[in-house]
Amino acid sequence: MKTFKIIKATALSxxxxxxxxxxxxxxxxxxxxxxxxxxxxxxxxxxxxxxxEKPHQFPSLKxxxxxxxxxxxxxxxxxxxQPEIGVTLLxxxxxxxxxxxxxKLKGKTVKLSGNLFHSDNGHHFTSVLLDVESINx
Numbered sequence: 680m681k682t683f684k685i686i687k688a689t690a691l692s693x694x695x696x697x698x699x700x701x702x703x704x705x706x707x708x709x710x711x712x713x714x715x716x717x718x719x720x721x722x723x724x725x726x727x728x729x730x731x732e733k734p735h736q737f738p739s740l741k742x743x744x745x746x747x748x749x750x751x752x753x754x755x756x757x758x759x760x761q762p763e764i765g766v767t768l769l770x771x772x773x774x775x776x777x778x779x780x781x782x783k784l785k786g787k788t789v790k791l792s793g794n795l796f797h798s799d800n801g802h803h804f805t806s807v808l809l810d811v812e813s814i815n816x
Contacts, residue, residue, distance in 0.1 A: 704765065706747045707795055714792045715769075715809070717742040719785045722768065722804070730801030737804050738771040738781050740791060748795050748807050761797050763806050770798070770805040780814045790815045 707713050717740040724735045745767050750760035771791070773781055793811040798804075 704745045704747045706749055708749050708751045709760065709795050709797060710751060711794065712792065712812070713795055713809075714790055715740070715742065715746070716788065716790050717769070718788050719781055719814075721785065722770075724804035728801070728804060735804065738773055738778070739805065740769045740771055740789075740809065742767050742769065743788070748797075761806075763797070766805075766807050768805050769795075770803055770808040772808055772810040774811075777811050777814055784814065784816060787816060 707715070720739055720741050721736050722739040724737060726732045726734050729735050745765045748763045748766055750762055771781070772793075791809060791811050792813045792815075793809045796808055796810060798806055798808060
């Protein structure tokens with residue numbers, strides 16, 4: 680009986696610990712100017728999710744904490760909006776100048792400004808992407 684109580688208490692603690700990270704995650708909305716902090720890294724998309732079934736490297740932001748990305752109030756009634764909870768990695772959409780900054784700052788913590796949007800094709804390697812406007816070290 681004592682062992683069961685310990686297991687039950689441990690399970691409850693784990694559930695609360697996990698829920699705390701997601702339930703209290705910072706919330707953002709699609710298609711709104713956003714500033715977000717994280718570490719610039721190169722990620723590799725697994726062949727199963729790519730358009731040509733080959734691994735692909737892509738620029739990404741590893742978030743310091745999980746986030747939730749919600750539908751804007753005006754679009755909540757449409758079927759096309761897909762909220763995401765517990766997002767920890769963003770595929771970055773970069774212009775040529777920003778790609779040079781990305782390469783220079785890779786591995787460092789930065790603040791990025793831009794608009795979040797949901798993936799919609801095989802060239803998007805995370806569920807949420809950030810169309811980057813600026814990169815600030």
